Amino acid sequence: MRVLSVAAVALLAAISAAAQVPGISQDQQPSSSFRIGRLKYSGGGDWYNDPSAEVNLLQYVRQNTNIPVEPRYEYVDIASDNIFLYPMLFLTGHGNVNFSPSEARRLRAYLESGGFLYIDDDYGLDSAIRREMKKVFPDQEFIELPFSHPIYHCHFHFPYGPPKIHEHDGKPPQGFGLFIGDRLCVLYTYESNPSDGWADPDVHHDPPEKREAALKFGTNIVVYALGQRNALP
Secondary structure (H helix, E strand, O other): OEOOOOHHHHHHHHHOOOOOOOOOOOOOOOOOOOOEEEEEEEEOOOOOOOOOHHHHHHHHHHHHHOOOEEOOOOEEOOOHHHHOOOOOEEEOOOOOOOHHHHHHHHHHHHOOOEEEEEEEEEOOOHHHHHHHHHHHHOOOEEOOOOOOOHHOOOOOOOOOOOOOOOOOOHHHHHHHHEEEOOOOOOOOOOOOHHHHHHOOHHHHHHOOOHOOOOHHHHHHHHHHHHHHHOOOO
């Protein structure tokens, strides 16, 4: 099945027709194809791990939707204005994360502009990411998303929330969110680790059914992120 929402079509058309972004070089101007920006942060965590993850996910999205994508690994520094070129940012790692005050303000501005951030705890990230996201939204705590939330059903169906791809501490997988109004702008998966299932098969040696579930879940994130971004006035 190849499905693309009206919202996603409109968003991609808008990106394609966008004027040049001031202060950004020609080769970094907005693309008409969907891209994911791997978020580079300070603090010592391995933000760069598994560079095949986004490539494989976007190839899967291409095969299972009609969303035009650029299946490649691209990273973007959180301190750079280039974060505004990506409808979706992806943050992962195993250790510490640290946002400076200016980086926290920039990330909030990105999210308030319609951007979407997906955070996947690759193990050991939880305490740091909860602390740092409080810098971005001081008045919010992560809220666990109900299984009925549209992100679990917008393309493929996940009746029990995020799939369990890797075992960490024997806890059930959970999906948490941060919101601007009623718009989910940050998705955080804990004890689930879908992004490891996106990586090349010989990296984590996940069985095919686990990788398939991870890729389907990632596709839902992309479809949802596109639709939510375009829904803003």
